[in-house]
Amino acid sequence: MQIQVIGFGMLKEWLGADGAAVELPDGATVAMLLGVLETQRQRPLLRGLAVGVNQEFVQSSHILKHGDEVALLPPVSGGTARAAECGTEGLAVEEGRA
Secondary structure, rough: OEEEEEEOOOHHHHOOOOOOOEEOOOEEHHHHHHHHHHHHHOOOOOOOOOEEEEEEEEOOOOOOOOOOEEEEEEOOOOOOOHHHHHHHHOOOOOOOOO
């Protein structure tokens, strides 16, 4: 079966702007797909990737089907401890809108 893989963030460079078509055996899981990608690209993937199949987040045990579109999203970090401490007090809130 064939799967289309799309990378976001730094993974877009790794997979190419148009993503990659990957051939897998029937019954392959997301974990198997990630292993194949690492082998094909000869470098390890980032730990902590979020994986979406057909626009829904899934676990590594998810079984893929022919024609699935798999999105790989790298881990995201940012913000500051100060912003987290502020909670909603630091936000301007209009009536009915946050």
